[in-house]
Amino acid sequence: MKKQVFILGLCLSQCLLSFSQSHKDSLQFLQNVASLYDLNFTEAEADSLQSSVLFAKTIYQRMHKELPKNDLAFPFAFNPAPYGFTVPAKQEKIVWDLPANVSLPANKNDLAFYTVAQLASLIKNKKISSVELTTFFLNRLKKWGDTLECVITLTEDLAMQQARAADAELKKGIYRGPLHGIPYGLKDLFAVRGYKTTWGTRPYMNQVIDEDSYVYTQLKKAGAVLCAKLSLGSLAFDNRWFGGFTRNPWNLQQGSSGSSAGSAASVVAGLLPFAIGTETLGSIVSPSTRCGATGLRPTFGTVSRSGAMVLCWSLDKAGPISRSVEDDAIVYYYLKGTDGKDYGSVNHAFNYNGKQDVKKLRIAYAENYFRRLPKDAMEWGVLETFKRMGVNVQPVAFPDSAVYPFNIVSTVLNAESAAAFDELTRTDRDTLIERQDKGFWPNSFRAARYIPAVEYINANRYRSRLCKQVQDFMKNYDVVIVPTFAGNQLSITNLTGNPVVCMPMGFNQRGLPQSITFVGNLYDEASILEAAKAYQDKTDHHKKHPEKFNR
Structure with a gap:
């Protein structure tokens, strides 16, 4: 029937x-x-x-x-903040604590695994030029990019031009900050004028968008040097794209997960100091976990998405993927904000303090998730690290099935993504997409035609109630520690727009990285990053890298 x-x-x-x-x-x-x-x-x-x-x-x-193109605006902006919530606006000056005595390594390949802060110290103190550093990372991208299948377009000419400009400014005494002259990569759904923006899939593999995305523009203003546009799974799903299968640097037989596949893989393998990813439902968190990177998924709307591929207007977010929490904080500071072209974006204050006394933060852990774990699970070790720092970590029940009794995110994501790619479906070019199985976009876009507008609207009304319930819970804490993929946490926090930072907490018996996630309040990326930095200051999981790439 x-x-x-x-x-x-x-x-x-x-x-x-x-x-x-x-x-x-x-x-x-x-x-x-x-x-x-x-x-x-x-x-x-x-x-x-x-x-x-x-x-x-x-x-x-x-x-x-x-037929509507992907960039045709949707003029109804999702606001994650409940009624009466005030977005913090007073920005204080942040003094970045760059290490003072950084030296070039005896083995130059070790430079590949320096943090952004360490590289910034070298650049600022003129121990290496941006041209030298950029050439070094371009060579690594050329050497290892095919192995990881993580590079879609090498932007070598642009990178050298920007590196030379950074060096020229430094000679004149102009220093833009810790991203000045630092190489990086962009997930290839951000437009850069004059270069292809492929969205990782055959129907758009030759697409050139005559626009500079907000994210690229912000990083350019900060003095960063774009070296590559990196792989993403087709239309921001998984790690398979038109040119290959992006691989996990720790196990080349395994995919790097997605959709910010190339961003996470390239950073962990030392091909770039940092990269920009996006998340709709796990696309920063999942590859960061798989590859062992440190990923920040900011509050929804705190980074304008103008000039970026739209998958889901009310869920898409952009954020940094790097090797340390401090690096994420630096990149995010220069990334955040709006150009007024993204209906869902806002300006907000980001008052991060890398020297924050972690004991002053209200830190809790999701006891309802933790109790399902074995007693020797790594997550318990994270709590012990904080206890040794003198932090009283409170057990709490993270709101889960009681506030999320049905799959809201599926209705919202499928309806919006099908609208974003209506033209692709109606022209039958969806048959060109790399995967055609029932679980992939072409079928999802078709099936979404049977989502009534009434049900989509009502799903968002229930989402509004969910936002209030989660914010009522979170207002009592600055940080809630959760196992990364426990329960419905990932769906819930993506729907509510709460920020998370995901980072390595150790390695399993197969030598593969495992992650822990810190959830924060809306517009309070600072607290979760401060807590995460305190954890990384006491551990070295984030400093480890696959030895095969140390040459």
Whole structure:
């Protein structure tokens, strides 16, 4: 019966208009379609709505004469903050504590695993030029990029031009800050004028967007040097793209996870000091976990997404992936803000203090998640580290199934992504996408046609209630420590827009990195980064890297 109804659903208008169908058959058809949406219409009700359905089709047909491109704005912005919440606006001056006595390594390859702060010290003190540093990382990208299948476009000419400009400014006494002259990579869904922006998939593999994305513009202003546009899974899903299968530097037989696949892999392998990723539902957290990077998924809306591929207007976020919490803080400071072109973005204060007394932070852990773990699980060791620092880590029940009784994120993500790629579906170019299985985008975009607008709107109304419930819980804590993939945490915090930082906490028996996640309050990336830095100051998991890339 389900298969029969589905086939009928594909030819809704044709069946209603066909003279071969009796009036009664048409009404039965409408009743069957309604049952797919958990509705029960009488024959009289179906008879009444038939003309409305046909009239609506004429509207759709007129609308489809001009198919919307991905960058056509959606003018309804998601605001994660509950009523009465004030976005912090007073920005204090941050004095970055760059290490003073950084020397060039005896083995030059070790330079590949220096932090942004260490490299910034070398640049500022003129122990290495940006041109030398950029050339070093470009050579590593050329040497290892194919091995990891993580580079889509090497922006060598642009990188050398920006590096020379950085050096020239430094000679004149102009220093823009800790990103001045530092190489980096962009996930290839951010537009850079004059270069391809492929979105990781065949239908767009030759696309050139005549625009500089906000993220690229901000980093350019900070003096950073773009060396490569990095791989992402097709249309920001997983780690398979039109040119390959991005690999985990710790195990080349394994994918790096996605969708910020190339961003995480390239940083961990020492091909770049930092990279920019995006997350809709795990795309910073998941590859950071798999590869052993430190990833920051900021509060929704704190980084403008103008000039970036849209997957889901109310869920997409951009953030840094690097080798340390301090590096994430530095990059985020220069990344945050809005250009007014992204309806969902805001300016907010980011008052990070790398020397914060961690005992002053209200730190809790999700006891309802932790109790499911074995007693020797690494997550318990994270808590012990804080206890040794004198922190009273409070057990709390992280809101889960009680506030998230059904899969809100699926409805929201599928409906918005299908709208974002309506043109791709209607032109049948979705058949070019690398995967065609039931679990991938082409089928998701088609299936989303059966999500009624009413259900999408109501899912967002329940989402609004979820936001309030989570913020009511979080206001009592600055940081809540959670196992990275426990329960519904990832779905919940992506829906509510809360920031998280994900970082290595050790390695399993197969030598693969494992991560822990800190959840924070809206617009308070500073607290979770301060707590995470305190943890990294007492541990060395984030300093480890695959030895095969140390040459």
